[in-house]
Amino acid sequence: MTAHPAPGSLAWLRQEEHDLYAFASASAVADGFGWLDPRGEVVADRPTETWICARMTHVFALADLRGEPRAGRLADHGVRALASGPLRDAEHGGWHEAVPGDPASQDHDQRARKGAYPHTFVVLAAASATVAGRPGARELLKQALGVIEEHFWDEEAGALRESWDRSWNSTEDYRGANSNMHAVEAFLAAADATGDHRWTRRALRIAQRLVHGVAREHGWRLPEHFTPGWQALPDYNRDRPDHPFRPFGSTTGHLLEWSRLLLHLAVALEEAGEAVPAWLHTDARALFDHAAERGWAADGSDGFPYTLDWSDTPVVRERMHWVVAEATMAAWTLGHRLGTTKRAGLYDRWWHYAARYHVDTDHGGWHHELDPEGRPADGVWSGKPDTYHAYQAVLLPQGVLAPSVAGGLLPTTIPGRTP
Template identity: 85%
Template structure:
């Protein structure tokens, strides 16, 4: 009898890749891609949102590069929805957070704002679809980058503004690390797709401000909320600590994600023929090591609590699937870059946990949230909204370490990795 492959092994990753793709195919709706429930059906009373539509367009573009049947058609559906569907603002440009008239995830009409977070994912989706050669993707990428250039990029700060009203007249009195972190990912993907390394340099500026500046100055804990002049707000949302996008405290999963992105950034700079600042790799290691030490099992149970306070005490103890996914990817990227066996051991541990607790072998997809004992929960995230984090987690270790996920899947690359 052939032994079942271990979680994280290539055969297991490939099997889970197919499973996640099959689960995700049910998300298509006329306006883009919808929010899936625990059994993989679209939740009818939730809006079609830009961030989910963009993330799923990115996923289906990656799946197309992998040769999945139907993936190309689904990627094309997403490109069309973003380019000319109701999510796009034909009057003022850019993208609504959700289809106008729908109540958003926070219970309000999401026409009221246009956020950097969903716009970063539009760039990512368009870049990945461009690499996959999907029709209309390059035009969408050009348009999305133009919106970033005109409305979000702050050259003086070297980072993004957070959000605007629909007509681009008033910007939010807040700056956020989360949207800027995803802008790093999106800018690296855009540079990979276009060859324009202005976006690589901008990704470096964001990372230098938030990681080499703020995180390093705070003992490798990253305050994520700021005033308009980038002064940290450590008590922001103390009264709403489990906010899905702007939680109070330090978010271990984002430290892992930043660690991986710094490695991708170093690779991107090398490929662009530009100098790689030594701090990039030093900080990548420091972020990962502190996140692993402070976050894993810190409340006595396996897994990473969602958030910690500034003394590293768990605040929200629920375990999120994206944190486990990003932990495996950070361990993989650091080991791939440096060949350090200690992180290879972490990779195995994080994958065993994800396979045991997050992977839903009954209904498909991953449980997005668990209670501290590892049982499915839904206080912060209900259902299984999208497969972006999980799909990347099973895909990256099968490809090469490149500036972007899509770039690492191109046929000209050679699958690799030390794990």
């Protein structure tokens, strides 16, 4: 009998990488990349959305770096869609949330916001495509960073504004940790692609505010919703706790994601020749250890409940695929950078859980949401919208720890970066 590779092993990761790429390849539509249903078919009655298009462009740029067939063409398709397609606002600049005028875009058109969240993913997509050497990517990255610079970056706060109306006249009366967390990822990728470490320093300022400031002061639980003056709003969305982007309470997956990003940031500062604050390491440990202890099986069943209240009681018990993906990435990153056998054990445990419950061996891709008993669910997320978290999770342990995932796939091209 042929032994199957253990989940999380290099052989297993490589096979899952191929499978995820094959599944994701069906997402291409005329104006970018669409939302996939549980069987891997584009959902016809959903508009093409900027955040999905950008995340998938990033995925295909990574796949191109890995030598996947046709991945370069798919990455180029995404770059073109973001640079000159209907997602880009040719009149006012920046990017719409979704293709305007699409019959499926009615709800998006009514809101007509330009959010920091999708714009950070445009930066990430352009940066990864730039590292991959895709045509037009560097120009797209310059455009996207210009929009961030002009409209979203708040120099006084050291963080991003959340959103604007279409013509950039009024900004939202809200500030969010989620978009700023993804700005850290995007800024590190931009610095990796361009060598401009102004973005590394800005990533540090965001992390210092939200992690070394807010999370540390709240016992390593991170309130994610704030006033424009950055006063925490701990009861925000208490009446809608399962919001997919702005849930009530503490989001364990984000604590794990932050712990990983702090160490990517430490590497970026080293490569920039700048001092690495000691708190990047200590805070990364604290976030990870508290998230693992409080979050895993918090309701008595394996898996990470989506959210906890401020007393660590589960609020939304559904298990999201992106949380366990980020958990494995954080465990690998902390083990690689800081070294502990305890985290290595968690890495194996969480990969076995993901392989057993989230990986869909029938239709491909990962189940994005499970109920507390481990069965596919769709209360928060329907279908399998994108492969961003899962694909990064299978790639990261196969590369080196670098400021960005894309940069970590090119260890021989950057001085001082070794396998």
